[in-house]
Amino acid sequence: MTVLSVADISLSFGDRQILERISFSLAENDRVGLIGVNGCGKSTLLKVIIGELEPDEGQIYISRDKTVGILRQDSAFTLDDTLGYNALEQMYGAFPELLAAEAELRELEERMQHSSELSLAKQYDEKNTRFIRDGGLEFRGRCASTLLKMGFDEESMRRPLHTLSGGQRTRLALARQLSREPDILLLDEPTNHLDIETMLFLENYLAQYRKSVLVISHDRYFLDRVTSKTLVLEYGRARMYNGNYTASIEQRRIDREIAEKHYQNQQKEIARQEAYIAQQRAWNRERNIIAAESRLKLLAKMERLERPREAPKSIRLSFSKSHDSGNEVLHVKRLAMAFGGKKLFHGIEFLLKKKERMFIVGPNGCGKSTLLKLILGKLTPTEGRVESGYNVEIGYYDQENQNLSPDNTVLDELWNAYPQKTETEIRNTLALFRFIGEDVYREVGVLSGGERARLTLAKLILSEMNLLVLDEPTNHLDIDSREALEGALAAFDGTILAVSHDRYFMDKLATRVYAIHPGDTFEGDGLDYPVTRVGHGYSEYLEWKQKREGNAASAPTPQAAPISDNKAQYLARKASEAEARKEKARRERLTKEAAALERELEEIEAELFGSAATDYTRAAELDARKTEAEERLLEIYEIIGV
Numbered sequence: 001m002t003v004l005s006v007a008d009i010s011l012s013f014g015d016r017q018i019l020e021r022i023s024f025s026l027a028e029n030d031r032v033g034l035i036g037v038n039g040c041g042k043s044t045l046l047k048v049i050i051g052e053l054e055p056d057e058g059q060i061y062i063s064r065d066k067t068v069g070i071l072r073q074d075s076a077f078t079l080d081d082t083l084g085y086n087a088l089e090q091m092y093g094a095f096p097e098l099l100a101a102e103a104e105l106r107e108l109e110e111r112m113q114h115s116s117e118l119s120l121a122k123q124y125d126e127k128n129t130r131f132i133r134d135g136g137l138e139f140r141g142r143c144a145s146t147l148l149k150m151g152f153d154e155e156s157m158r159r160p161l162h163t164l165s166g167g168q169r170t171r172l173a174l175a176r177q178l179s180r181e182p183d184i185l186l187l188d189e190p191t192n193h194l195d196i197e198t199m200l201f202l203e204n205y206l207a208q209y210r211k212s213v214l215v216i217s218h219d220r221y222f223l224d225r226v227t228s229k230t231l232v233l234e235y236g237r238a239r240m241y242n243g244n245y246t247a248s249i250e251q252r253r254i255d256r257e258i259a260e261k262h263y264q265n266q267q268k269e270i271a272r273q274e275a276y277i278a279q280q281r282a283w284n285r286e287r288n289i290i291a292a293e294s295r296l297k298l299l300a301k302m303e304r305l306e307r308p309r310e311a312p313k314s315i316r317l318s319f320s321k322s323h324d325s326g327n328e329v330l331h332v333k334r335l336a337m338a339f340g341g342k343k344l345f346h347g348i349e350f351l352l353k354k355k356e357r358m359f360i361v362g363p364n365g366c367g368k369s370t371l372l373k374l375i376l377g378k379l380t381p382t383e384g385r386v387e388s389g390y391n392v393e394i395g396y397y398d399q400e401n402q403n404l405s406p407d408n409t410v411l412d413e414l415w416n417a418y419p420q421k422t423e424t425e426i427r428n429t430l431a432l433f434r435f436i437g438e439d440v441y442r443e444v445g446v447l448s449g450g451e452r453a454r455l456t457l458a459k460l461i462l463s464e465m466n467l468l469v470l471d472e473p474t475n476h477l478d479i480d481s482r483e484a485l486e487g488a489l490a491a492f493d494g495t496i497l498a499v500s501h502d503r504y505f506m507d508k509l510a511t512r513v514y515a516i517h518p519g520d521t522f523e524g525d526g527l528d529y530p531v532t533r534v535g536h537g538y539s540e541y542l543e544w545k546q547k548r549e550g551n552a553a554s555a556p557t558p559q560a561a562p563i564s565d566n567k568a569q570y571l572a573r574k575a576s577e578a579e580a581r582k583e584k585a586r587r588e589r590l591t592k593e594a595a596a597l598e599r600e601l602e603e604i605e606a607e608l609f610g611s612a613a614t615d616y617t618r619a620a621e622l623d624a625r626k627t628e629a630e631e632r633l634l635e636i637y638e639i640i641g642v
Contacts, residue, residue, distance in 0.1 A: 001028050003066050003212050004184055009048060009058035011041075018044055019055070020236035026184065029627065031206065031213045033223045033245055036233035037478045038450030039434075042216045045233070046070065046186050049214075062184070069182030071174050073189050073449050073476075087164065087172050088157045091143035094176040098139050101131045143179055149205075150175045151198045151364055167193035167364045178205065187215040189449070191222050192475050195364040196501055208631070218479050220245055220504050228627070235309055242623065245479075247605065259308040266305050273299055316432045317461060317488035319395075325466045326390030327354050329495045330375065336383035337370055344370060345516055345525040346383065357489070357496040359506050359537070362516035366525075368499040369399070369471050371516070375497070376469060395465035397456060399472035399499075406445030410435050410455060413444055417459050433458045449476035457485070466494035474502045503538050510537025515545070590636050597633045601626060 004026035011019040018041040026032060034042050047053040049060055050070055062068065083093030092099060108124045135142075147157050150171040156164070164172065170193040177185065191199050199222065206213055206226045214231075217223050223230075223245035230241045230248035239255075241248040273295050280292035329352045336346035344367040352358055360368050373379045375386050376396060388394075404413060415426045430440055433454040447455065453476040460468075468489070474482045486508045489496060500506055506513070511534070515527045529544055531537045604626045607618075 001063070002026070003028055003063045004049070004214075005059075005061040006045075006049065007059045007061070009045075009055045009060070011044065011048060011053065011055045017236050019048070022058070022233075022236075022238045024231055024238060024240050026212050026214060028212060029210060030229060031209070031227045032215070032229045032231050032240075033227035034214060034216045034231045034233065035218070035223070035245065035248075035479065037434075037480060038454065038476070039448060040233050041236065042233055043073065043188055043448070045238075046072075046188055046214075046216070049186065066183040067180070068184045068186065069177040069180055070186040071177050071188060071190055073192070084161070086158050086161060087147060087152055087168075088143065090161065090172060091147060091176060091179060092140065094143075094180055095139050098131070098134060098136050101127065101134070101136060105131060139179075143175075146175045146179045147172075149198075149201050151195065156365070165365065167195070170194070171198060171364070174202070181211065183211050185209070185211065185213045185215075187213065187217075189216055189218070189476070191217060191219045191501070192449075193364070193472075194501060196361065196503065197363055199501065218474070218477060218482060219502065220479060228623070243605065256308055259305075263305045263307050266302075270299065270302070317457065317484050319461050319468070319488055319492045319494070320464055321466050321492070321494045323391060323393075323466065325354055325392045325495065328352075328389040329354055329356075329392055329467055330389065330497065331387040332375065332384070333387065334384040335371070335374060335381050335386065337367060337374060337379070338382045348384070348516070348526045350514055350526065350528050352495060352497060354495055355493070356511050357509050357537075358498070358512040358514055359510045360497070360499045360514050360516065361501075361506075361538075361541075366516045368516060372396075372469055372471055372497070372499060392467050393465040394467045394469055395460050395463045397460055397468070397470040397473050399475055403459075404444050404452060404455065406443065408444050409441050410444065410447070411440040413455060414458055414462075418462050421462070429458055429462060450478060450481070453477050454481065461488075468492065468494065468496045468498070470496065470498040470500070472499060472501065474500065474505050506538035507536055510541070513537065513541040515541075594633060594636045597629050597636070601629050601633070604629070 002025045006022055006024050009019055009022040010017075022045065034045070036042050044053065048055050050068060051060075084090040105124065105127055108120060108127065112120050112124060131137075144157065152168070152171070152175075156168065161169075174187075174190055174194075177187075190202065194202065199219075203222060203225045206215070213226070215223075215226065225244075227244045228242075230243065230245055232239050232241065232248065232252060241251045243251070277292045277295050277299075280288040280295070331351050332349055334346075335348040337344045348371060350358070360371060362368055370379065374381050376394065377386075405416075408416065410430060411423075411426060414430060415421065415423070418426070427440060430436075435451075435455070435458075444452070444455065453473075457473070473485060477485065482502070482505060486505060489509055496509070498509075511531050513529045513531065515529070516525055517527060529541045531540055533540050604622050607622055611618075
C-alpha cells in the first residue's frame with residue numbers, strides 16, 4: 001500500500017531550478033535512502049513533502065490517518081525549551097495529547113472528591129479507558145527506555161537542556177521522533193554527532209522498523225545496512241533504484257552507459273539521414289527533392305534524446321605541507337580533565353610520530369573533542385601536559401565550523417583569511433570546492449551544513465601545516481566529497497590526528513586507533529592500538545577490541561574441587577552436559593540456516609538486478625521474499641551473537 005506519493009514536483013528559487021518534475025512513491029515498510037551531492041535539493045524535497053515549502057507545480061499525497069515525523073539537520077539547535085527543562089521532560093513533550101489527557105483526569109479526580117455526581121464518574125471512566133488504550137501508562141517508561149538506548153544515563157536525562165552538548169541534543173531530537181513511531185519517518189542526516197554504539201542501535205532499529213522511512217545520509221555503511229531502495233537526486237531530477245547504496249552504484253553506472261549508447265546511436269542515425277538529404281539535394285532532380293523532403297519530415301518527427309549529463313563533479317583536494325617536522329610530533333603526558341567536580345578522563349598518554357594517522361574514538365561525552373582542544377591549547381588540563389615537537393605547524397578543522405563569519409560572503413571569508421592571495425587564486429580554490437560563479441557572493445549564514453564544511457576545508461588546504469587536527473571532518477559532506485577527502489588525506493605527507501565516527505573513513509586512513517574508555521584501565525582512560533593492515537584500520541581495531549572483551553569475559557576461573565561420586569552431583573553434572581550439547585546443536589542449526597539465508601539473499605539480489613529488473617510483478621515478489629529473509633537473518637544474528 002502506498003503511504004506517500006510525490007507527483008511531478010518542481011521548485012525554483014529565482015532563476016535557479018532546484019527540483020524538476022520529481023516523482024516517486026513510498027510504500028508501507030519501504031526504507032529509502034535519498035542521496036545526492038550537497039546543495040542538490042535533498043533537504044528542500046523533505047520540506048516540500050511536509051508542507052513547509054510550496055512547490056511551483058506538482059502534488060504531494062499522504063495516506064489518510066498516516067502520521068509523519070521528521071528529524072532535520074538543525075533539530076539539535078531548535079529544541080523548544082518550553083516543552084521541558086531537561087531531556088526526559090522534552091521526551092514527554094513529544095506526547096502532548098497524553099499529557100493533556102493526564103491533566104484532564106487529574107482535574108476530574110479533584111472534582112469527584114468534592115462531588116457525588118454519577119456523570120463525573122462515567123466521564124472519568126471513559127477518559128481513563130481511552131488514556132490507557134492510547135498508551136498513557138507506558139509512554140513515560142518508553143521515553144526513558146529510548147533515551148537509555150540513545151546513550152543517556154540517569155544523570156544526563158535530568159540535566160538542564162542548555163548544558164547538553166550538540167551531539168546529545170541531536171540524539172535527543174532523534175529519540176523524540178523514534179518514541180512516537182510515526183507511519184512515515186523522514187530523517188535528514190540522522191547519524192551526524194552520533195557515536196558508533198548509538199549508530200549501531202539506530203541501524204538495528206531502522207532495519208527492523210515496520211513502517212516507512214525516507215532517510216538522507218552520506219554514511220555508506222549506514223545506508224547499506226538500513227535501506228532497501230535508493231532515490232538518487234541529480235541536477236534537480238530523481239530516480240528510484242531497488243537495493244541499498246552499494247547495489248545502486250552498479251545500476252547507476254549501467255543506466256549511464258545505456259543512455260549514452262542510445263544517444264550516440266541516435267546521433268549517428270541523424271548524421272546518416274542528414275547526409276542522405278544533402279546527397280539527394282545535390283542531385284537536384286524532382287524525385288531526389290521529394291526523397292529529401294520525406295526524410296526531413298521523418299527527422300522533424302524524431303524525438304531527440306538529451307545528451308546524458310555526467311555525474312556531478314566531486315570536490316578536488318590536495319593538502320600542502322609547509323616543511324618537515326621532527327620525528328616526534330606530539331607528546332601527550334598523563335592528561336586529565338574535569339569540569340567542576342566531574343571528571344571527564346585521566347591518564348591520557350601517547351606519543352604521535354611523523355606521518356602517523358591516529359584516530360580517537362569513544363562514546364559521545366567521553367571527551368574526544370575536549371582532548372583536541374587541550375592539545376591545541378584552547379583549554380587548560382587539570383593534570384598533565386602536551387608537548388609539540390620540532391617545527392610542528394598545526395591546521396585545525398572544527399566540526400561546528402565555528403570560525404566562519406555568517407555575514408561574510410564566501411569569497412570574503414576565504415580572502416580575509418589569506419589577503420596575500422589574488423582574487424583569481426581565491427576563486428580557483430573555491431571552484432575546487434564547487435563554489436562557482438555567483439555562489440562566491442552568497443553569505444556564509446545561508447549556506448547548508450555541507451557547504452559550510454566545504455568552505456572550512458578550503459580555508460584549511462591553503463594553510464601551510466604538517467599536522468592536521470580534524471574534528472569530525474566528514475560530517476555534512478556528501479559521499480563524493482568524503483571520497484575526495486579520503487584521497488587527499490591518504491596522499492598528505494604530514495601527520496594526522498582526528499576524531500571521527502565514520503567507520504568507512506577510519507578504515508581507509510587509520511594507522512593507529514586511540515580509544516577513550518573512562519574507567520577501562522587502572523593507569524588511565526585510554527587504549528592505544530597500532531594498526532597492521534592498511535585500509536582496514538577501524539575494522540582491525542574492532543576485531544581486537546571484541547577479542548579482548550571476549551577473553552576478559554571467558555577468563556579462567558579457579559579450578560573447582562573434583563566432583564564427588566554422590567548421586568545428586570553426578571545427575572546435575574550430566575544434566576548440565578546435556579544442556580550444553582543441546583545448545584551447541586541449536587547454534588549449529590541456526591548457523592546453517594543463516595548460511596542458507598545468505599545464499600538465498602544473494603540469489604534474490606542477482607535476479608532483482610538481472611532478469612527481474614524490468615518485471616515489476618516478479619520484482620515485488622522477490623522484494624517481499626528478501627524482506628522476510630532479512631528479518632529472519634537478523635533474528636538469528638541476535639541469537640548467535642553475530
